[in-house]
Amino acid sequence: MTTHSKVLVIGGGIAGVSTLYHLAKRGCTDIALVERTELTAGSTWHAAGNLPHFSTSINVMRLQQYSIDLYQRLEAETGHAVGHHKTGALRLAHTQERFEEFQRVAGMADICGLDFKLLKPEELQTYHPFLETHDLVGGLWDPDDGHIDPTSVTNAMAKGARELGARIHRNSPVSAISRDAAGVWQVETPQGTFTADIIVNAAGFRANEVAAMIGHKLPMASMEHQYLVTEGVQEVTDCGRELPMVRDPDVSYYLRQERDGFILGPYEPGGLPCWVDGVPPDFGQELFEPSLDRLEDIIATAMEQIPLLEKAGVQTVINGPITYTPDGHPLIGPVAGIDNYFVCTGFNFGIVQGGGAGHFMSQWILDGHPEIDLWELDPRRFGDYANARYSVAKACEVYAHEYANGFPYEYENRTAARPAKTTPAYTRLKENGAVFGARYGWERANWFAPEGVAGEDVLGYRRGNWFETVGQECRAVRENVGLLDLSAFAKFEVSGPGAEAYLDQLSTNRLPGKVGAIALTYMVSSRGRIRAEFTITRLAEDRFYLVSAAGAHSHDWDELRRRLPADGSVNLNDVTARFGTLVIAGPHARDVLAKLTSADLGNEAFPWLNARDIEAAGAPVRALRVNYVGExxxxxxxxxxxxxxxxxxxxEAGQEFGIRNFGLRAMDSLRLEKAYPMWGHELTCENTPIEAGLEFFVKTEGRSFTGRDALAGQRIEGTGVRLAYLEIEARDADAFTFEPVLADGKVVGTVSSGAYAHTLGKSLAFAYLKTAQTVPGTELEVLILGERCAAKVIDAPAFDPKNRRSRGFYED
Structure with missing residues (x-):
């Protein structure tokens, strides 16, 4: 038997079935799914089925919100019961910092139209009569939280997909995958060969087995997760209503009613990975042996919080495998380097994320991108450094930090599998007090602790222990000169007879015309939405040097690769590892560099936005006169x-000029003073360069490039949304990202990024708002940790608006 389909989904858990269902709902009926045994036989069947909206990421919150909305209407649509229980949920805060997390997330919920409510300790028992509240600071209430039967909801989507024409083949384990000369996938099973134009790896904890058949490795690992199902308790029977879910992140457990008893799910420190060397071939719909001794402390603490638990005998313990990625977010989207191959796997919250995952997966496949920015879930956020050893170590860490407070910079501070990638200067930076964070595997200096100051972050939602030191670094750059290691930049060379035409077709801006010239440009989708940002330097008539964000490395390489002409006229080379990048910036930058080179560094010989090959301190250097701090x-x-x-x-050369190391937090403050947008914050696939206020870098006249017509139309008609630049009357906490912007008490926009501007003495932020609200002088409010802070739209940039300092002019 040979069966062809446009899309073949591999894996019949909730993520795979949801993908099939949503493709069918979009009218794509030439689709099929193959499952190794029975639907839900992997991790889906034994999942607890909890349905939280809560997330410290607004886009993950939106994904979960979609799932919950879908599940509430799915039974009426398909006629198949889903076992949905809308109970509401409490989250408990034992500390002020945890309550601040709730305040922050409640603001994000406002943006999403969710009805979260912050509670005082005395209000909590109104929602849960068996809860002890004496040691609590407060709580958070989500009325739409609840739980669902995982098998039922998956089968409901399977039924809906079949009725729309999709085909499901059970008992069809995949044994081999190949591709013919035309690029059609050949998927071998005992039932025959399935062929497809596109395949989706949704194989759950067996996803790496499928990936290996194609020749790659996914950054994920499996962990044991245990939860207890208790016997019934008379007080629960007599309650007269279903009790709400309780989550206690400071203790690390969830608790909900199950019939007349409870389900208690702890996340213990030092989680246990399973199948480090691969899943046993004969493992099916099975569980591991319980290990309650690992949970004793958490169970005891939960009993103190809800004493009724002491009366509930343990009926059974579920201990099954769930998948984890290095950052705890699933993998949803295309795989770098392989066309027409997508993954939808790596879920540790698979039930609440499965519905939304299938929805956005269908958009990836049919539209080329999702409607919201799901970069946090894009498989290309990881690179080759995320190997098996790294993935297992990080999975254990994420499991132990499942309920960690979502402070700014929290994830980059985690220590497992570090350092993964370092530059030669790493040791020297460390000697000079560098406090590092990890991004895309790279160790990068965030700030430099002075002698006598602890060289580590003390995390929180308010200004941290680095605040004053970062201010000193900023002032050193503005007043003297600073040095920064940005070697993690992604760097590519594009060459060949077709290089210029290729890049011109991808670029919103005109390419640099002269050898040595530099241009900033954007790659956009057909609808004009931003896909990537590059500085492009022309090295020769047929050779260009591209630099982009460190975290976007795999993504940007893959986006460039996918658009290469088939005639071989263009060569794309990733040179990131070959070249380091040191940034020297400030009024005395020229004085320092001049001591190390004979090259003429004057404004006429070496103007702004130009590059020269020079020798400095005996090293061959490609010097680009450009930087991200506006000096x-x-x-x-x-x-x-x-x-x-x-x-x-x-x-050494900079000592007489007061040179100082500076880190990424200082750079972030300085770039906000200059109103420079950042990829992944202001620059996402939800927005266009026109909306981001980057019209100068969009040249449509006499040109044809991807997205050109969409941007030309927006330039004339607008889209109703623009990026605003805000000054905020903040106290001891600045806007970071995802804070709601208010007008007359109503949400009108969202902060994309913010920080304290140390050399200006004010708090600044970017936010996307309706165009009418972006007029300078417009008065607004920004909700920061539950406090409405007065804000005003100001002209951009707040620092050096005529951009004289970048050009090397410091006199009045």
Whole structure:
């Protein structure tokens, strides 16, 4: 038997079935699903089925919101029972910092139209009569939280998909995957060969078995997760209503009613990975042996919080495998380097995320991108550094931090599997007090602790222990000169006879015309939405150097690769690992660099937005006169083996000019002073360069590039949304991201990023608002940790609005 389909989904858990269902709902009926045994036989069947909206990421919250909305109407649509219980849920705060997390997430919920309510301790028992509240600071109430039967909801979507024409093949384990000369996938099973134009790997804890058949490895691992099902308790029977879910993140457990008893699900520190060497071939719809001794402390504490639990004998213990990625978010989207291959796996909250995952997966497949920015879930957020050892170590860490407070910078501070990637200057930076964070595997200096100051972050939602030091770093750059290691930048060379035409077709801006010239440009979708940001330097008539964000490395390489012409006229080379990048910036940047090179660094010989190949301290350097802090300065791109010598020479040459190391937090403050947008914050696939106020970098006249017509139309008609630049009357906490912006008490927009502007002495932020509200002088409010802070739209940028300092002019 050979059966062809446009899309073949591999895996019959909730994520795979949801993908099939949503493709069918979009009218794509030439689709099929193959499942190794029976639907839900992997992790889905034994899941607890909890349905929280809560997330510290607004886009994950939106994904979960979609799932819950879908599940509430699915039974009426398909006629198949789903076992949905809308009980509401309480989250408990034992500390003020946890309550601040609730305040922050409640603001995000307002943006999503959800009805979260912050509660005082004395209000909690109104919702849950068996709860002890004496040690609590407060709580958070979500009236639409609840739980659902995982098997029933999955089968309801399967029924809906079949009725729309989709085909489901059970007992069809995949044994091999290949591709023919035309690029059609050949998927071998005992039932025959299934062929498809597109395949989706939704194989759950067996996803890496499927991936291996194609020649790659997914960054994920499986963990044991236990929960207890108790016997019935008379007080629950007599309650007269279903009790709400309780989550206690400070203790690390969830508790909900199950019939007349409870389900208690702890997340113990030091979680246990399973199948590090691969899933046993004969493992099916099975469970592991219970290990309650690992949970004793959490269970005892839960009994103190809800004493009724002491009366509930344990009926059974469920201990089954669930998947984890290194950051705890699933993998939803295309895989770098392989066309027409998508993944939808890695879920540790699979039931509440499954419905939304299938919805956005169908958009990835049929539209080329989802309607919201799901970069946090894009498989391309990881690179080759996320190998098996790394993935297992991080999975254990994520499991133990399942309920960790979602502070700014919390994830990058986690220590497992670090360091993964370092530059030659890493040791020297560490000696100089660098406090590192990890991004895309790279160790990057966030700030530099002075002598006598603890070299670590003390995390919280308010200004941290680095605040004053970061201010000093900012002032050093503005007043003297600073040095920053940005070697993690993604770097690509594009060359060949077709290189210019290829890049011109991808770029919103015109390419640099002269050898040595630099241009900033954007790659957009056909609808004009931002896909990538590059600085492009012309190295020769047929050779270009592209630099983009460190975290976007795999994504940007893959986006460039997918658009290469088939005739071989363009070569794309990833040179990230070959070149380091040191940034020197500030009024004395030229003075320092001049001591190390014979090259003419003057404004006429070496103007802004130009590049030159020079020798500095004996090192060959590609010097780009551009930086992200808005000062006179250069990005010094150099062969990585020269980095340590170059770094030391710059620091020695800069001593007489007060040179100082500065980190990424200072850079973030300085770039906000200059109103420079950031990829992943202001620049996402939800917005266009026109909406982001980047019209200058969109040249439509006489050109044809992807997205050109959409942007030309927006330039004339607008979209109703624009990026605003705000000054905020903040106290001891600044806007970070996802804070709601209010007008007359109603949500009118969302902060995309914010920080304290140290050299201006004010709090600044970017926010997307309706166009009419972006007029300078418009008065608004920003909700920061539950407090309405007065804000005003101001002209951008707040610092050096004529951009003289970047051009090297410091006199009045």
């Amino acid at each position: 006179l300065g250069w990005e010094l791109h150099h062969p990585i083996e020269y980095q340590l010598g170059l770094y030391d020479a710059l620091m």
